[in-house]
Amino acid sequence: MVATETVNRRGAKWFAALRTPVGGFAASLLLVVIALAVLAPILWHDKAFEIDTEAIAQRPSAAHWLGTDALGHDILFRVLVATRLSVLLAVLATVIGVVTGLVLGTLPSLLPRPAARLVTSAVNIAVAFPGLLLVLFCSVIFGVGTYGAVLAVGFALAPAFARLAQTLSASVAGQDFVSAARISGVGRIRLLVRHILPNVGEPLVVNATIGAGASLLAFSGLSFLGIGVQAPDYDWGRLLGEGLDGIYVNPAAALAPGVAVVLAGLAFNLVGETVAGVIGVRAGVRKLAPRPASPARESSGRADDVVLVVENLQVAFPSQAGLTVPVRGVSFTVRAGEAIGVVGESGSGKSLTGLAVSRLVEAPAAVTADRLEFAGKPLLTTPERDLRGLLGTSLAMVFQDPMTSFNPTRRIGRQLAEVAEQHQGLPRAKAFERAVDRLRTVRIPAAERRARQYPHEFSGGMRQRAMIGMGLMGDPKLIIADEPTTALDVTVQRQLLRLLARTRTERDTAIILISHDIAVVSQTCERMLVMYAGRVVEDLPSAGTPRHPYTKALLAATLDLGTDRDAPLAVIPGRPPEPDRVPTGCAFADRCPAVTDRCRLEDPVLECVEPGHRVACWHPSETSFSPSAKKTVTAGGAE
């Protein structure tokens, strides 16, 4: 039932892995090796022992394709026949290693605590030593010769497998079904045999396959040193050692067994690796196709104090479906000292718009726009080198997650100072001084000391303020803050917004505040852009009355102290469309209470309804958000 099904699925996974080019190659190579191991001694045993007294230690010839050794044996046949012993010994050693490792690795879960700790730490110490040293150590104990070498290689593999079994069973043991079995009183051994081992089996087999490749190499190393297989028996390692003695006469005698070892080792290794790696199959990337511009554009205002002009901005990613366009024609302008909020649900394209505007979107994504100008400079046509100074000093970014936005290996002060060193040519010490000053500006206490600390020594709110401080190192005309307060608690959030507002009034810096929280935006900004499915659907003054049904829904979904706590929580039913599946017509149509046939056929254009207020809706004034919809609770609501 369930078990067989799982086995089938696993079988299918192995099969799928072996059908990839590399997997197929590896599997066929392994088949050849196994076939040779079985057949070669039957077919060519006599020829390999035949002594040709006419040709002793000769170079390759028609009679002996790879030449002969010092006794007149044919090298080619000896290499072929040696396949069986070489592979057999490697597999034997691997089996010993896996079994011993499994015992050592699962023992800690059965033993009382002190004994378990002893086993675990012994394994940990042994793992730190390279395999070959363990092999040499073991072969001293087990003695020189074939059996000693098998035991030595096997036991040398054991610690690695013990560690693997430990890690695997620890991860399985933490899962719910094991806890459930434990709680229901299943004994330790039964737990191990019935629940843990079957689940670690697959990775163990994969690693054993890789391990067989490793022990093949280790074994040939031992035989090469003369510690492994002894005459008159021979494996590849021994042939190699003998061949090396006569390398001046016949290099092929040393190279042929070497190639055999590498190929056989590779066969085991690759089969294991391809199966191991089959989970991470990557999707292919299609070519980018040009996309026609959409007509939504804003009536541009005066040009004198304009900081940023964006017209018909698009961002496209190559995807499995061909092309995904998460930002589909966004237009707006920002004036000096203006604070604009960009709101929308996650996936509406607001963050990507911020990144595209600041030229931080990297290939393979493609940014296009009819116009994209910052401080009078066209951003898409000017080469990056010429923009670096301008953007580095005049455009500041504040990102969402303060915990990850600083480099953990550099001191905060140095990370700030970089800006001044790079763009304003300040020497190290002066730049650091300025960094300390800016940290003080953003109210970091004991700035001098703090500047010498690493990010992990800062709290989240302090890091976010330091990030703003980093933006103030230059003379910013625009700060783009992408969800700067989302990761912070409410009091810290308020401090941060106040800091942004102060910066704005003191330096006449424009601010773009990207947020999913319409309440935060309406408090901080005088104008907001509401984005939905990669478009601006409404551009309105924060104090104005919203016209678009989506904006109204967003507002209805916010809570404040006046919210009626007995009424059901307001949410917007449905989910926004996926960026690669945006419908024709209005993207909001499916969730809109006022939807008509026209909405499903024609995409509304962003148009002025009154000065300073633009809406993209076919029914901008007639709609109201229906209260009945509020009852539906879905995951897609505005957070």
Add this chain to the structure above:
Amino acid sequence: MAVEVAPAGWRGSPWLSFAVRRFGRFAVSLWVLITTAFLMIQLIPGDPVRAALGLTAPVELVNARRAALGLDDPLWLQYVHYLGGLITGDFGTSMNSGQPVAEVIGDRLPATLQLALPAFAVVIAVAIPLGLLFAVLTRGGRRRGGELAFTSTTVLLAAVPEFLLAVALVAFFAVQLGWFPVAGSEGAGSLVLPVIALALGPASVLARIVRVETLSVLGNDFIRTARAKRLPARLVYLRHALPNALTATLTMGGLMLTGMVAGTVLVENVFAWPGLGSTIAQSILQKDYPLVQGIVLVYGIGVLLVNLTVDVLLAVLDPRSTIREN
């Protein structure tokens, strides 16, 4: 360095506690290593002296040798003598030559280091720039062809064990072309082939690790921050990506670098290099156990020192790691 980095005491001194903890672990591992080396001779089935001297050796000689080695003493006394000997630099006496083991090691160790250290340097000098370069070139799915070439070359080179590579190098560059000596340790030219044989495999593995680690670091938020500062690409990669990639690289690469210590054994045998590696192989064959014991100890200490160095470097490179361990 360590003192300067410590923050002004508001969390105790993470550096001191790190040092105490790490050196404690080193001491425990060293003790385990010494004890294991001591027990090795006890674990050999039968009489090691009889095994070494052969079946035909007279009983009196065997008994005399046993007495000289102290093998007839109770185990604990042998252990005490062994530890005491180590402290005074006495590693025992070779059964075959009668030479003190410490003297043999003193003779042979420099030759092994002469191979291992340059190989180590080559690995670092090749792998880190190469891995970083290919990470930058192939980031975000760019240059699939370059990625394929890099990955398949490094996989292939890493799959060839060092002693086979050594044989191939000898066959081609020494026998066919005659550019370098086939074996021996005469002159700088004799270093070239063994060092390449030792370094190529580990360099390939490390370059791959560096690339993968760098790629994952490049996806981090702080790289976006660095780009938002409009630093030149060179600084973004060298100053912000590389140090963070190195911490993970070191953790994984440490184990591989200790493997190079062992790799010298086989490579020395291919080139008849007069180092510890060819000595240990001979002494295992000749059942010269005190000598084997001494050399195993030296290799083991080498591995422990590499691990220690890696951990200390990690702590310097990534200040969080000292705290994370608590």
